Amino acid sequence: MYATILINMATHRPIDVLPDCEAATLAEWLKGHPEIEIITRDRAGACALAASRGAPQATQCADRWHVWKNLGEAVEKTVIAHRGCLRKPLVAGDGAPEGYRRGGGGHGR
Numbered sequence: 001m002y003a004t005i006l007i008n009m010a011t012h013r014p015i016d017v018l019p020d021c022e023a024a025t026l027a028e029w030l031k032g033h034p035e036i037e038i039i040t041r042d043r044a045g046a047c048a049l050a051a052s053r054g055a056p057q058a059t060q061c062a063d064r065w066h067v068w069k070n071l072g073e074a075v076e077k078t079v080i081a082h083r084g085c086l087r088k089p090l091v092a093g094d095g096a097p098e099g100y101r102r103g104g105g106g107h108g109r
Contacts, residue, residue: 009040023050030054042066 004018004026018025023046030036036055040063041047051060062070 009038021046023047023053026050027054030058040064043070 002019002021006015006018006029007013008015016029021044026047027050030039030050031054031083033055034057036058038068039055039058039060041051041060042063043066046059050099051058
């Protein structure tokens with residue numbers, strides 16, 4: 001069983017804990033708090049629906065943790081998809097530029 005924790009992002013303090021992760025529960029809580037101006041959330045559809053229904057006046061944005069998580073997943077997916085585009089690493093004496101040192105950035109400095 002999961003719950004929903006609501007945090008004031010300005011103070012980083014918990015505001016409330018809801019008994020579940022249902023859109024209807026969060027929407028009802030938000031309706032009772034019209035002072036809410038910004039909602040930071042993950043990309044879950046239930047959260048988006050709850051925010052739209054319960055606090056239509058609020059701006060919705062992704063929270064920092066999920067932005068970094070999603071960015072990392074996108075980079076990993078892209079690197080894996082394009083791994084074949086990468087050249088094999090140069091080895092000194094195997095076509096490497098004059099003065100090349102392994103791990104030296106390839107500039108011989």
